[in-house]
Amino acid sequence: MSPTTLIIILLVLSTFGYYVGRRRALVVGCDSAGVKNLHSRPIYYGSLTALCCGIPAMLLFGFWLTFESTIMTNLVVSELPEALQNLPTAELNLQVNKIRNLVDGNIVAGVVEAEIQAAADHYRNLQATSNAALAVAAISVAILGLMIVRAKITPLLRARNRVEQIIRYMLIACSTIAIFTTIGIVLSVLFESIRFFNAVPIAEFLFGLEWSPQMAIRADQVGSSGAFGAVPVFVGTLLISAIAMCVAVPIGLMSAIYLSEYANKTFRAVAKPLIEILAGIPTVVYGFFAALTVAPFIRDSGDLLGLGVSSESALAAGAVMGIMIIPFVSSLSDDFINAVPQALRDGAYSLGATQSETIKNVILPAALPGIVGGVLLAVSRAIGETMIVVMAAGLAANLTLNPLETVTTVTVQIVTLLVGDQEFDSPKTLAAFALGLLLFVVTLLLNIIALKVVRKYREQYE
């Protein structure tokens, strides 16, 4: 029986359990006059039955699938001939993969040995047994749950409270999934980073001025020994982000002021969604735009002025990224400017302040914490941006503050380190995790600051 069929059967059983439970509640809850004296409404008895029927069976199903593969592989491996079992781990894994491929009917590389074919058959047998056992076990658990709850239904059973409790546990489980995923990501990056720092000292990584991760993988290869100083990469990130903010903050803030204070309703209704569309354009499209339109334009303009501009420049990437994050600044600022109470505007106007004085002296200071929060969110977006920089700013890790030169960013380096065939225990690959960890810490700090500022703003008016 395939897992899908089993799930469908379990769902059908649960639905059936719902009706059984409800019917049973109605039977035990009604006296001869037909008056209901149940503790809870009948649907709760039905729900309780359905939940007790479905959830244990589903849990069993989940655990079974999680551990099935490991257990069966171990069983199969233990049946293999001695010679094969004594192979090194890496080669043994290759053989196991070969067996799995055979079982799945995939094309297998090389010649299939007799013992491997036998192991595959064994595996296939085990799988069939396991599936059948799972189906029997899960369906029995479901029916057992259904029977037990049905037997327990009396007018005094507090079904509603039970159901609410179960649902609360389900909600807790869902919310912890997000938390555990975050923790899992952080930990996996952290452990890989620690492996990296075993190979490269942490001080060298944080303060080294040269980034050149290409190193010899094999002893006989001719290659540089690799330099893992993260400073040029981070300077590149900061340079591009700074350029992006120089574009996005003035344009975003001023458009927000125009939209919220000067524009009439019709214009606002049209312009605001149009600006927000900027945030919905895929970054790879911005990348085309930066690489094919903006970068050559900047290079040609630089040539006219007698400046040597490389064809991939920080300026092009930063400017286009700035355009991309305009909506972050303008939309949030617009919201915060609108949140400034009309009473404050009236107060300023009634003192004879002009509109510009009101905006400069009353509205912007009042909205400033919110605007700062929006800008910080935009900064963390800019730091994490990859595609535009890959396409428009290049890959060379120059330690420079000149926006006309090629620079690279943390995210771009991570991509280039992990793309293609890699060895996952060389410092070159592990450096990506260290960079990721550092980037994560930086954006996390920015987000915390942004949230703090925004929260402080909330306290101000209420």
Add this chain to the structure above:
Amino acid sequence: MIAIREINEVGFVGQMPEQDTQQQVRAATGRVLVNRENRETVGEITVDHPRMTCRDVNVWYGDKHAIKSVSLDVGRNEVIAMIGPSGCGKSTFIRCLNRMNDTIEGCRITGAITLDGIDIYGKNIDVVPLRAQVGMVFQKPNPFPKSIYENIAYGPRIHGMAANKAELDEIVETSLIKAGLWNEVKDWLGQPGTGLSGGQQQRLCIARTIAVNPEVILMDEPCSALDPIATAVIEDLIDELREQYTIVIVTHSMQQASRVSQRTAYFHLGDLIEVGSTPQIFTNPSHQLTEDYITGRFG
């Protein structure tokens, strides 16, 4: 008060007095009242040497006719109270007096309003100095999220009224003294104005308005967000301010109107129904609608 008691004795509470087909109805007291259908303003709208005059003022919000042909004079150094049920246009009317309605989209105003004989809706009028001359205090205290000192200093600063810091300090101090707030806040001038109590915030807003040296102060229900004690303090303040300023106050409290004002104007659904001296309006109204309102029959 007399009118109320007499109506009660005759037993008219809760039911409408009989109406004649003519323009007037006979009240239970034997006084003659203008009947409800008549929306011409009753009473003397003009005063000698007015500070402000309004003639045939109409206001539309989009299609809604919010103020219908209102004519009224505001005298010098008087407190004139605007009363009437919610939505009757009294706030809209006083917002015309310093052109605060200009900030509302879709608002259209016709008629003539003058300040010291000059048409404030004239072509050459700049609203900025006008609003300094005709200040406004709002229903809910709205101090700027700045220090107490900066709240007061803001107006004088944007109008360039102080040549140096000493003069600005002087203006801040005088304004706070006039608003009766100086003794309470003189040691806390650097603290945020939003940290004061509601009544203090409202006096801060009055001080802020006084600081730009206006001629007329418009008050839009200045005490509606305050407790009775803070209200009493503000009412005393209004009485003192009358010596230097003309005050137009909108209020929902008839007791407040009778305590602080010399003249009272009753608005009803955009019409100015009756104007007169405050004692006359509250003891001997001439219009049926005014009597209905002050006796608590509606509103």
